[in-house]
Amino acid sequence: MDRVPLALRKAFYCQPGIQGAHEKGGFEGQIGWFRRNHLVPEVESFAELNAMVDAWDQADDARRIGSRARTVGEHFATEQPLLAPLPAEPFETGRRFNSRVDRYAQVTVRMNEYSVPARMVGRQVRVLLHAGELVVFDGKTEIARHG
DSSP states (O other): OOOOOGGGOOOOOOOSSGGGGGGSHHHHHHHHHHHHHHSOOOOSSHHHHHHHHHHHHHHHTTOOOTTOSSOHHHHHHHHGGGSOOOOSSOOOOSEEEEEEOOTTSEEEETTEEEEOOGGGTTOEEEEEEOSSOEEEEETTEEEEEEO
16 A cells, blocks of 8 residues: 555545445444443543543543554654644533522532522523533623532
8 A cells, every 4th residue: 555645645534324334434433442441430630630631531542443554642643643633722612501590599510400699690691601611690700610
């Protein structure tokens, strides 16, 4: 097989549906391997889980996939210069909601109720929902956090 620099290769897309199912097994197999080997830990917090994932990521750099000549880390080192840089500004990953505080000093977000200070009854607030926590704001001031 001819060695073509990554920058000159054309994009290859697998065929959709059953006729292309054989084309994506390597990629999906790697996702399954990662899930079976890493996504079953018992942790106390997302910070602990993130630290574990970082350690696995570093250890994975030395792994070889099948009989490939280069490691995962070596393949990434080849590809990394071609990737776009990360954005300079932080990227908010939470979902935003507007909610009115009810007479019980609670806001409802996705059918769940969260308490806020009683002084906020009847007021409109902004809510930021992340995977592991919910933060409620009055203007730019944080008034409640639930995790």
